[in-house]
Amino acid sequence: MPGNSDDDVPRWELPVYDEAAEAPRWTPEREVPRWQPRRGPAPAAPRVGPGGRPSGARAGSAVRVGSTLPVVRREPPKPVSPLKVPFVWWAAHPWVVLWALVFLAPGAVVLLRFVDESSLEVAVQPIAWGFGVLLVIALALAVVASARRSVVRLMLGTLTALVALGVLLWPVTRVTLGRTMCPARAGTDLGTQVASGALQAWQTGAAGPDAWRRGVSDEAWRVRTRAVGLLEYQLAESGCWERAAPIDGTHTWHEFRVTVQEAERAPLLKTLVVHTALGREGWKITAVEGPLP
Secondary structure: OOOOOHHHOOOOOOOOOOHHHOOOOOOOOOOOOOOOOOOOOOOOOOOEOHHHOEOOOOOOOOOOOOOOOOOOOOOOOOOOOOOOHHHHHHHHOHHHHHHHHHHHHHHHHHHHHHHHHOOOHHHHHHHHHHHHHHHHHHHHHHHHHHHOOOHHHHHHHHHHHHHHHHHHHHHHHOOOOEEEOOOHHHOOOOOHHHHHHHHHHHHHOOOOHHHEOOOOOOHHHHHHHHHEEEEEEEEEEEEEEEOOOOOOOOEEEEEEEEEEEEOOOOOEEEEEEEEEEEEOOEEEEEEEEOOOO
16 A cells, blocks of 8 residues: 655645636726715795694694704793702702601700700790791691602601601690799799698688689598598608600699698608699689698
């Protein structure tokens, strides 16, 4: 068998470039007319009617492609004064402002307590009235904004805001923390005479229904005064009820040291506390603690 030789293997050779086989290239013809802008007067632009359609065009007709329409330029918004920016935002978000005031109400009441205990106690009433007026204005704006959208949303939002305000203000205005001294603005007449008059009537056995708020004394008080005799009494201290809100000078308490005797038993030294409140007709007794359970 004959051996293989490298001369018998075909080799790759570089192809010869043939200019005649080259594809013809496209050359533009010089006689082809080119587009030139119109030199005559420009046609009058059609008037734009309501809805952005040219005047005279029928409803539903489409604007032809390539038609020239004038570009309507919108006037840039007028700059708003920095002082008016909060009020503009308030008008756009009335419920956000209302709920912010509702949640800030307890903190405002506690802040009034610190103002009351400082040398600026005269400013307590103006600040309280100012916050109340601001809350009413915020509620009115929220009501007007919701009235345009939905009556149901108006009623639900108003009721929810008022209920939340009452729930948040109740602990700081109604919960009693204890007994404390009355501020100077409460005056000197804290209902002491009315409380002493009730004890004097008990000691002498006379009825004193006019000293009570509703004109009729409490049933438990009548039972105690009927079964226990009062020998003597002495005023120990008077004051007001402490709470988180500013102290109310129209609700006071009076602590008496009394000596009572029940039937044939020995006299006892007890403590009695009389609650009084200031109304339109003056001071009245609201409750009595003691002297016996």
